[in-house]
Amino acid sequence: MSQLGAQIRAQFLQLSPKERRVASFILDHMDDLATYNSVEISRCCGVSKSTVSRLFRRLGYDSFREMRDENRRLRQSGVPVPAVLGGGPAGLVERQLQCEADKLGRLMALLSTETLNALTARLAGARRVGIIGFRNSYPVALHLRQQLMQVREGVRLLPQPGQTLAEELADFGEQDVLILVAFHRRPMLFPRLFATIRRAGIPLALMIEPQAELAQEPDWRLEIPLDSVSAFDSYSAAMCTVSLLSNLLLHRSLEQGRERIGRINDLYRQTEELDPGLG
Numbered sequence: 151m152s153q154l155g156a157q158i159r160a161q162f163l164q165l166s167p168k169e170r171r172v173a174s175f176i177l178d179h180m181d182d183l184a185t186y187n188s189v190e191i192s193r194c195c196g197v198s199k200s201t202v203s204r205l206f207r208r209l210g211y212d213s214f215r216e217m218r219d220e221n222r223r224l225r226q227s228g229v230p231v232p233a234v235l236g237g238g239p240a241g242l243v244e245r246q247l248q249c250e251a252d253k254l255g256r257l258m259a260l261l262s263t264e265t266l267n268a269l270t271a272r273l274a275g276a277r278r279v280g281i282i283g284f285r286n287s288y289p290v291a292l293h294l295r296q297q298l299m300q301v302r303e304g305v306r307l308l309p310q311p312g313q314t315l316a317e318e319l320a321d322f323g324e325q326d327v328l329i330l331v332a333f334h335r336r337p338m339l340f341p342r343l344f345a346t347i348r349r350a351g352i353p354l355a356l357m358i359e360p361q362a363e364l365a366q367e368p369d370w371r372l373e374i375p376l377d378s379v380s381a382f383d384s385y386s387a388a389m390c391t392v393s394l395l396s397n398l399l400l401h402r403s404l405e406q407g408r409e410r411i412g413r414i415n416d417l418y419r420q421t422e423e424l425d426p427g428l429g
Contacts, residue, residue: 154217157209168197169205188214250386253375257387261372261394269355269370270398276327276353278304280318283331284340290357290388291331297396300414301407315343322352330368331357333376333383341365357388 158173165173172195191214192199202214211217273279279298283291292307299305308318308328322328328347332340347354348366356368359376374391376383400407418424 154209161208165205165208166201168195168201169208171195172197172202172205250384253377253384253387254390256375257390261391265370265372266394266398269372270395270402272327272353272355272370273298273395273399274302274402276304277325278306278322280306280308280322280326280328281331282308282315282328282343284337285335286383286385287331287333287357290333290385290392291329293389294329294331294392294395297392298399300411301396301400301403302410319347319350319352322350324351324353327353327355329355329357331388333357333374333385333388334359334362344368357391 155177158177162170162173172191175191175195186194188199188202192202195202206212206214206217209217279302281291281295281298283289295305295307306318309315310318330344330347332344344354344364344366348368354368355370355372356364357372357374358364360373362373372391374388376385376387
């Protein structure tokens with residue numbers, strides 16, 4: 151809502167007294183403005199509906215609904231749109247923590263047991279696992295690679311620094327699996343990369359935000375909510391999914407996983423790469 155707030159502040163002195171009343175109400179209710187309609191705003195401000203409509207036309211919108219829908223689209227596409235939250239920093243912390251709790255609850259409903267079981271089975275049986283993530287998705291992809299490689303061999307993060315995806319994908323086929331972490335504000339190459347993987351017949355899992363529209367569907371679609379109470383997305387549910395997948399894989403191949411973890415720990419001791427006193 152920052153763009154709307156800036157527009158209001160730039161024109162505030164030119165507004166009529168009734169329009170200023172509506173403008174002040176909007177600035178005070180940025181965080182929950184989407185829950186109102188124009189009739190409710192006019193009632194709360196003690197002005198006519200036409201006053202509300204006139205204000206939004208002055209701000210460059212045909213109607214209140216157009217402004218509301220535009221800001222919803224911006225937020226859903228990943229544009230950092232800050233909200234004005236009551237209660238200062240303490241209010242932000244409280245609402246963010248509640249948002250995280252609600253999001254994890256929704257995540258369990260989105261990640262069906264059937265989907266997770268099928269993907270875990272593929273991760274256990276695949277010749278190799280490739281993981282791709284761009285921009286904000288990269289840290290999630292990197293952490294997923296770090297966790298999965300504790301359990302099985304042949305886990306690769308694609309592409310390697312300074313290299314191309316084509317060189318990496320040339321080695322992958324039907325015996326392998328790719329995990330594409332692709333949260334919103336994806337790079338322009340995403341549709342072509344997705345279509346290329348599908349044509350190659352490489353089994354594909356996709357971690358993506360809910361309601362994302364795709365020209366084709368992957369073999370496994372994991373919809374991860376990224377909701378936050380203000381401008382920036384939260385990746386707590388994404389990291390929770392990484393932990394869940396890794397633990398499911400470990401317990402599916404427990405003996406093999408324990409043996410590999412043991413070999414890694416032996417190498418830590420031999421190389422003294424980690425300080426055991428620091429955990």
